[in-house]
Amino acid sequence: MGSGSKIVYWTSEALCVVLFLWFWFALPKQLFTSPTSYVVEAGRGELLSASIAGDGQWRFPASDREVPEKYMRCLLAFEDKRFFSHPGIDVLAMGRAIRQNIKARTVVSGGSTITMQVIRLSRRQSRTVRQKLTEMILALRLELRHSKAEILKLYAANAPFGSNVVGLDAAAWRYYGRPAERLSWGEMATLAVLPNSPSLVRPGRNAGLLVRKRNRLLDKLVESGVVDKATADLSKLEPIPGAPKALPQHAPHLLNRFKREYASLSKEGVGTTRITTTVDYDLQLKLSDLLKRYQNRYRSNGINNIAALVLNVKQGSVAAYVGNIFKPEDKELESHVDMISAARSPGSTLKPLLYACMLSDGFILPKTLIPDIPTQISGYSPQNYDLGYDGAIPADQALSRSLNIPAVKMLQTYRYQRFYDKLKQFGLSTLNRPPDHYGLSLILGGSEVTLWDLSAAYLGMARTLNHFNDHKGRYNPHDYDAPVYLKKAGDKVFARDKRLKDEETSLSSVTDFGSIWNTFNAMEEVMRPGEEGLWEQFSSSQRLAWKTGTSFGFRDAWAIGLTPDHLVCIWVGNADGEGRPGLTGIDVAAPVLFDVFRQLPAGPWFKMPKQMMKTYTACKQSGYKAGEYCTDRMQMHGSPAGEKTGLCPYHKLVYLDRTGRHRVTDACEQPGMMLRRPWFILPPAMAYYYKSKHSEYTEPPALMPGCEEESSQQMMEMIYPKNNAMVYIPVELDGSPGKLVLDATHRYTSAEIHWHIDEEYVGTTQHRHQLALQPKPGRHTLTLVDNNGLRLVQVFTVLNKAL
The missing domain is CATH 3.40.710.10 (DD-peptidase/beta-lactamase superfamily)
Incomplete structure (x- = not known):
């Protein structure tokens, strides 16, 4: 081989390598980059809510579900009957198209396969011979990358269906108000012919032409044995869709939550704007209706909004999400606000x-x-x-x-x-x-x-x-x-x-x-x-x-x-x-x-974690761990940390005389003559209110005359104001200055309390120890003296401000 021949050979080899590399890397990793609608589905795939894409198109993201059988049959009969046998280019269809175009002296048929149409939809280039050749080559490459089923999904998700509707799923909902899986043969045939000329044939316009295209396709299905004639005849009687329908809005607030969280969810691997949620579809609808009924009732009282969240505890997931009643037509209700996130x-x-x-x-x-x-x-x-x-x-x-x-x-x-x-x-x-x-x-x-x-x-x-x-x-x-x-x-x-x-x-x-x-x-x-x-x-x-x-x-x-x-x-x-x-x-x-x-199924109650709990012997009256003076006890299960709690502080040993009618001390009775009794004794302020609700509560007997009395803190307690408190004097409805109500309690209701403010006597009370006064703003010393000479002294401050 001469040098010239070698150059030609190596040039040819290099050219082949370049062409192969171009062919292999000609397709971008992601064919379609147009913005898609946010779509939220319930747990079994039911559509809950959706929103229009950023470019104003109703374009659902591709679903992982298979293309419905009816649509696939209609599409192949109308567009590409040898789809499963050709490698992306149908030579027979291409030859037929060339003959028809030559005969008609204009373009009447493109001969494009579904694979080639996917390439054209992704490239959005003008229709020229050069672009046609490029589409054919890229169609071959697409067939090497994807299975036939995946190519059908790409087409179904991105084909135009007239107006601002893109993709089979969006078209099924916009034109028929149902998922594509539930459409009839007539409805599927209508959608199969729409992408062929979406700018000319739109639901609501050119109805006759759309009906004729649909009926011809139904006849083809009969000829190929896909449906029987009776089914086709009945399908031809079905009306074609009119104005586009509104999409369901069963969970609009959850949809908006997904939109807000999409950026962070993308970091977790969510690369699509279409999600299947854990929401129970039937429960969601029941809950929405239930909340609307309550809102209608409450609105008469000016209560406009209501929200509910139901969680599946064992799964830790959302079973129903109603962020508010949804009435966007009534702006005053502010029903767009998601109160679950507020x-x-x-x-x-x-x-x-x-x-x-x-x-x-x-x-x-x-x-x-x-x-x-x-x-x-x-x-x-x-x-x-x-x-x-x-x-x-x-x-x-x-x-x-x-x-x-x-x-x-x-x-x-x-x-x-x-x-x-x-x-x-x-x-x-x-x-x-x-x-x-x-x-x-x-x-x-x-x-x-x-x-x-x-x-x-x-x-x-x-x-x-x-x-x-x-x-x-x-x-x-x-x-x-x-x-x-x-x-x-x-x-x-x-x-x-x-x-x-x-x-x-x-x-x-x-x-x-x-x-x-x-x-x-x-x-x-x-x-x-x-x-x-x-x-x-x-x-x-x-x-x-x-x-x-x-x-x-x-x-x-x-x-x-x-x-x-x-x-x-x-x-x-x-x-x-x-x-x-x-x-x-x-x-x-x-x-x-x-x-x-x-609306939820009933189930058993929580199992008691008995082996994780500690059993305590507690005082029945106080709920504290029982001390030696607690006579009425009970068993209680609680946290092991309860071991750190103290013994009952309210059960004390009381010393009585031989008759049991008086308390005594060693100053007035010999220890050997005393009776010892455990007694449930609350502080005076607590006892004052407690005994009004508990008739069984009894104070210990009074001290025997001549015995040393207990401290004033044990006998008297100030309820209001507390020591070092700062208080306001209220103003009455007529504008006149009000009074400060002083409130105290004594262990013995029959005792008298003599009240003094700043060493000036202001009154005496018995049984119910309350006194209404008008002290001037500033710091005051309050002195209480009972009829046995016991004193309780504390201070409070009246602020120079009216309520």
Whole structure:
């Protein structure tokens, strides 16, 4: 071979390599880059909501489902009958097209295969001979990269269907209001012919031409044996679509949530704007209808908005998501606002979390007595909803009755800084200010939470309790992960439960198993509204741990309830924050909660994590661990941390004379002659209110005359104002200055108390020790002296400001 021949040979080789490389890399990795609609589907693929793409087109992302059989048959009969046998170019169809075009002296047929049409749709180039040749080459390359089924999916997802509709899925919904899988032969035939000339043939225009094209295709299907003649004749009678239909909007707020979170979800592998969620389609629709009925009822009171979230506890996933009633035509309702994501005051819904934390950290046992008396802490004076006082109440009853003063007393003991840190661990993302900003009001709704975060906190507790047996007493750190609503996005499947090895589990959690068990049982005792109050009389009733909440000013009404299987959270109010009379958790949110639970299957209650709990011998009257003077005892299961709690401080040994009618001391009676009796004795202020609710409570007998008296602190107590308190003098409705009501209590109701302010006598009281005065602004010294000469001295300051 000569040198010239070698050059020609190597040049030819190089040219072949270049052509091969061009051919191999000619197709971009992603053929179609146009923006797609956001599409949200329910768990079985039902369409919940969708939004138009960024370029104004209804273009659904490609689905991983197969192209419907009917559409494939219609498409192949109309466009490419040898699709499954050719390599991307149909030589026979191309030859036929050339003959027809020559005969007609114009282009009447392109001879393009479906593969070539996919290339043309992706390139969007003008139709020239050169572009046609390029499409043919790229079609061959496409056939090497993708299977026939994948090429059909690409075509079905990107073919134009007239107007601003792109893709089979969007066309089925826009023209027929149903998914493509449920279309008839006539409807599928109509959609199969549309991409052939979408600018000429549009539903609503040129109806006759569209009908003729459809009918000719149906005749072809009969000829090829795909359908029988009767089916084709019936299909020809079907009307063609008119104006495009609106797409379903069954979960518009979840759709918007997906849009907001798409950027972060993309980092987790979500590369498509079409997702299959964990939502139960039937439950979602039932819930939407239920909330609309309640909203219609509440709107007469100016209450416009309502939201509900249902979670599957065992899966940690969203079963229903209704962020608001959806009435976009009524702008005043602000129904576009997703109240599941909105930060609102939680009212009393954080109280169970505090109760669980105090149990888990060893501050209380489940039934420890908590003070419930008039309270003022640094100018902060919480009030119970009923404006009454119990004196002292077991912690679990304080929770079930949602009493504010015991909750504040508990938080004062636990410290709001510690509780703030716990709430962060529970996942509350809206605590964006330091703990001192919230103070003790944190437990009464002084912060803001979202319905999503609140539900996630209780979900974590329920999942933890469900899993107490899974890891040999250890904790799964993922139990407090946020709920998931993605089931599938494209080819990626999202799993909520993670299989953990023992070494990946934790020895501790936000709260322990026993504390959660006690908390849910206390929440179960909350009195249900209306007829639900008799729930225990029905064996089929669902056991339910639940809590309501009402924010200050009647702006937000909450109800949250859970079982081992489901968690439901309800919010009712106005998106603009307007308060309304009667907007309380128990009146407007709780009825919705129980109606939602009626839509859910009932199941068993939580299993008791007995092996993870400790049994305590507790004093029945005080709920503390029983000391030596507790005579009435009970067995109680609680957190192992309860071992750190103290012995009962209210049971004391009392010394009586031989008759048992007087208390004595060694100053007036010989020790050998004394009777020793254990006695349940509360501090004076607690006893004052406690005995009004507990007729069985008895004070110890009075001291025998001549015996040394107890200290004034043991006998008298100031209820209001407390020592070093700062108070305001109220102004009456007519504008005149009001009076400050001083309130005290004495262990013996028959005792007299003589009142002095700044060493000036101002009055005497007996039985009920209250005195109304008008002290001047400034610091004052208050002195109380009883008829036995015992003195109680403390100070208070009247501020120079009217209420």
